[in-house]
Amino acid sequence: MAAEDSIIEPDVIEPDTTTNHGSTGPSPSSIANANGTANPFASPSDPIKRGTLDESVLTTLKRDVSEINSRLKQVVYPHFPTRTLLPTSEPGNSIESNVDISGHSDLWAPLTFIILYSLCVSHAKSLFSSIFVSCWFILLVMALHLRLTKPYDNISLISYISLSGYCLFPQVINAFLSQVILPLFLKANYNTWIIRVLTILKLLFLAVCLKWSVTAITLVTKCKDAVQIFPLGLCFLGFGWLSTML
Amino acid sequence: MSQYGTTSSNHNNSNSILDIDDDLEGVDDFLNEPNPFEDPANEINHDNSRGNAVVGATDDQISADGPINNNYNNNNNNNRDGGQEFMSSNSMKNVPLQPTTPPPPLNENSNKVENDVGNQKKLGPGLLNYYSQFFQLNSKQLISRIKFTFKLSISKQMRAGGDDDNVGNVEDLGYDLYSAVWIPATVIMTNFITNGLISMIVDNIIKGIIIVGTREVAKDTREEHFVKLLHSIWIFFGYTFLVPIISWNLFVKNRMASLPVESSSSGLSSSLKKLESVTDLISVYGYSNVFWVPCCIILDIILECESLSHGHKTVSIILKVMEWFIFVGFGGILSLAYIIKVIINDENGAINDKKNYGTFLFSIVLHVGFCYLLKRVIF
Numbered sequence: 001m002a003a004e005d006s007i008i009e010p011d012v013i014e015p016d017t018t019t020n021h022g023s024t025g026p027s028p029s030s031i032a033n034a035n036g037t038a039n040p041f042a043s044p045s046d047p048i049k050r051g052t053l054d055e056s057v058l059t060t061l062k063r064d065v066s067e068i069n070s071r072l073k074q075v076v077y078p079h080f081p082t083r084t085l086l087p088t089s090e091p092g093n094s095i096e097s098n099v100d101i102s103g104h105s106d107l108w109a110p111l112t113f114i115i116l117y118s119l120c121v122s123h124a125k126s127l128f129s130s131i132f133v134s135c136w137f138i139l140l141v142m143a144l145h146l147r148l149t150k151p152y153d154n155i156s157l158i159s160y161i162s163l164s165g166y167c168l169f170p171q172v173i174n175a176f177l178s179q180v181i182l183p184l185f186l187k188a189n190y191n192t193w194i195i196r197v198l199t200i201l202k203l204l205f206l207a208v209c210l211k212w213s214v215t216a217i218t219l220v221t222k223c224k225d226a227v228q229i230f231p232l233g234l235c236f237l238g239f240g241w242l243s244t245m246l
Numbered sequence: 247m248s249q250y251g252t253t254s255s256n257h258n259n260s261n262s263i264l265d266i267d268d269d270l271e272g273v274d275d276f277l278n279e280p281n282p283f284e285d286p287a288n289e290i291n292h293d294n295s296r297g298n299a300v301v302g303a304t305d306d307q308i309s310a311d312g313p314i315n316n317n318y319n320n321n322n323n324n325n326r327d328g329g330q331e332f333m334s335s336n337s338m339k340n341v342p343l344q345p346t347t348p349p350p351p352l353n354e355n356s357n358k359v360e361n362d363v364g365n366q367k368k369l370g371p372g373l374l375n376y377y378s379q380f381f382q383l384n385s386k387q388l389i390s391r392i393k394f395t396f397k398l399s400i401s402k403q404m405r406a407g408g409d410d411d412n413v414g415n416v417e418d419l420g421y422d423l424y425s426a427v428w429i430p431a432t433v434i435m436t437n438f439i440t441n442g443l444i445s446m447i448v449d450n451i452i453k454g455i456i457i458v459g460t461r462e463v464a465k466d467t468r469e470e471h472f473v474k475l476l477h478s479i480w481i482f483f484g485y486t487f488l489v490p491i492i493s494w495n496l497f498v499k500n501r502m503a504s505l506p507v508e509s510s511s512s513g514l515s516s517s518l519k520k521l522e523s524v525t526d527l528i529s530v531y532g533y534s535n536v537f538w539v540p541c542c543i544i545l546d547i548i549l550e551c552e553s554l555s556h557g558h559k560t561v562s563i564i565l566k567v568m569e570w571f572i573f574v575g576f577g578g579i580l581s582l583a584y585i586i587k588v589i590i591n592d593e594n595g596a597i598n599d600k601k602n603y604g605t606f607l608f609s610i611v612l613h614v615g616f617c618y619l620l621k622r623v624i625f
Contacts, residue, residue, distance in 0.1 A: 127472060144374075149424075151378040192454025199450035226385040231428050234435055241435075245442040245471060 068109045075166045079216040081208055105158040110139060110165020113172045120175035121243050131242070138235050139164045145231050146221055153222075160221070164232075167217040171236060174209035175243035178202045206240045213239075380423035380525055387420070394419055395533045399584040423525055426532030430482040433535050437542040437624060438475050444550045477623045485616045486535060490527040493608055521588070530588045534581040541577035545569060545625055573625065578617045585609055 052060045114135040122128040143160035182198050213236040214229070223229050370376060449455055521527055548569045555561040589605055 127469065130472065130476075145381075145427075147374060148378045148381040151375055157374070195454050196451050199446060203446075227383060227388055227424065231431070234428070234431060237439070238435055241439050241442065242472075245446070 064108060067106075068112070071104065071106075071109065071166060072169060075163065075220050076169050076212070076216045079212060079219055081211045081215065105156065105162045107158070107162060107165065110162060110168065113165060113168045114139075117168065117172045117175050117239070117243070120172070120179045121246055123179065127246070135168075135239070138238065139168070142217075142232055142235050146223075146228075149228050150221070150223075155221075163220055164217060167213050167220070167236070168239065170209040170212040170216070171239040171243065174205050174240055177205050178243050179246075202244050206244045210236055210240045377423065380421075380529075383422050383424055388424070391419055391422075391425065391533060392536055395536055395584055398587055399537070399580045401587075421521075421526040421529035423529060423532070425536075426486050426528045429532050429535045429539075430486050433538040433542060434475070434478045434482055436539050437478060437546065438471070440543050440546040441549075442471065444546055448550060448554070474624060481616070481619050481623065482535065485612075486531045487528060489609075489612050489616075490531045491524055493605065493612075494524040494527050496604075496608065527589075530585055534584045537581045537584075538577050541572055544572050544576075548572070549625070569625075573621060574617070577620075578613070582610065582613045585613070 114132060117135060118128050118131040122131050139161050142164040143157050146155075146160045146164075147157050182201060186194060186198060210233070214233045217223070217232050217236075218229050223232065521530070548565055552562060552565045552569075555565065586606065586609060589609065
């Protein structure tokens with residue numbers, strides 16, 4: 001043991017060999033292993049390159065969409081009401097994934113979802129700004145509620161806003177179906193039975209998407225008591241009803 | 247851990263292998279000096295290290311997680327060390343940070359949470375975590391308080407605490423801000439949803455026509471619905487938060503201070519805690535809104551029936567009478583009765599005291615104004 005301690009490896013500064021585009025540089029995975037955490041700016045082509053200035057807009061958008069999608073896979077997709085359509089996370093990784101979920105706090109996805117939701121509900125007309133502001137306000141209220149009722153969880157307010165925003169995704173689907181897709185059937189064939197069927201379908205979509213959102217946010221934020229869950233359900237019911245009614 | 251221990255002990259014992267001086271500045275120049283990490287003054291007693299480390303971690307967490315964790319950990323530490331206070335800052339610097347013990351779930355140890363909540367009163371009102379103490383309740387407590395609100399309002403006695411007001415566990419009764427936020431929100435959503443749902447069922451499903459939807463005629467209706475929702479938000483929350491604050495500062499605060507301690511004890515002491523701060527009064531106003539939940543549902547049904555009566559005189563008159571009865575009697579009077587009873591009971595039941603007239607009249611006038619706004623703007 002003492003002999004092992006006496007051997008001190010010399011510090012060698014390796015020459016910078018990454019002058020060309022990623023020819024000899026380490027892969028992002030190796031960077032992540034060396035530092036313990038993944039470098040968000042490390043790209044497969046060139047680890048020295050930082051930011052998104054040197055890549056095309058399409059590449060940036062694709063990466064952002066894929067990141068949002070990967071987060072939706074954690075937060076929203078597994079909690080679909082039937083729970084059989086999509087695979088759920090493995091039980092062994094539940095603790096690690098929960099830490100990862102609560103530590104993440106991007107606001108791009110909530111912004112995207114709120115813009116899409118407001119566009120669908122307002123028909124891109126007069127109510128857009130009001131609905132846009134109201135949506136952010138409701139997300140803030142939900143986050144404050146979670147922060148105040150669960151003060152012992154070390155999750156920041158922004159993380160709760162992010163989580164609530166991700167759980168808004170089912171309501172975006174509901175708004176898109178209720179305000180964009182279903183009215184197309186009405187334009188094609190306008191009669192009383194079509195109206196009845198479409199109204200029932202709207203209510204059905206509302207119920208399914210509401211259940212989906214509430215289940216997702218309940219499980220992700222680990223809310224157990226009805227006192228904690230009820231306000232979240234009330235807020236999502238408001239979102240859902242706005243898209244059904246307006 | 248053992249690796250580090252072995253290395254440090256080797257340094258002090260001046261191992262022959264390491265006893266080589268290469269005439270260059272480096273680690274070997276300090277081998278004969280005492281290791282500061284093995285200084286008995288800085289050594290941590292492992293029996294208490296957990297608690298001390300928690301203090302250190304707590305100090306670190308104040309900036310990151312807020313003072314709630316500070317109180318929680320401090321409370322744990324005090325219990326463990328027999329009421330020992332915070333360590334000095336010097337000793338805290340030398341204590342390595344260790345992960346804090348996970349707090350117990352809220353529902354499993356309510357007494358613990360209440361103790362922690364009691365300690366949170368030391369926090370400043372500017373901190374978000376200060377307000378979390380007003381949101382610590384469970385479903386059982388919420389149901390008990392709502393039941394008590396109904397019981398007290400319909401009770402003929404001015405003073406609660408009799409046999410009629412025996413509602414569940416007395417310890418569950420109290421004040422919180424959860425009710426002031428979420429009961430008005432429930433009323434607003436109930437009104438918004440019931441109104442639209444009934445018209446949707448009647449028009450779209452039963453009649454098969456579109457009143458709201460994609461047609462041009464629907465544009466005004468859509469905006470009207472949304473504007474009505476926004477109006478109901480500011481009316482309910484303005485009434486629930488602003489009126490108690492004004493009322494407290496104008497009337498209750500000074501009188502509570504002037505009353506002797508014994509006489510200021512609540513007449514509701516056997517069932518409800520006395521009003522101690524403006525948040526308690528806000529809570530009272532919050533719970534008083536619970537009457538508007540069934541009221542909104544019934545009123546929306548009546549209003550829909552009125553539109554279906556096609557101007558039939560007798561039916562319209564009957565529905566109008568029912569509407570006013572529900573609105574005034576159920577919504578207006580019962581909610582006001584609860585507020586007045588709690589305030590008067592808190593003043594030691596001194597209803598004949600002339601000093602109470604100010605509070606009494608102020609509450610009534612503002613409540614009438616609130617009801618007028620509701621009738622004018624929403625219903």
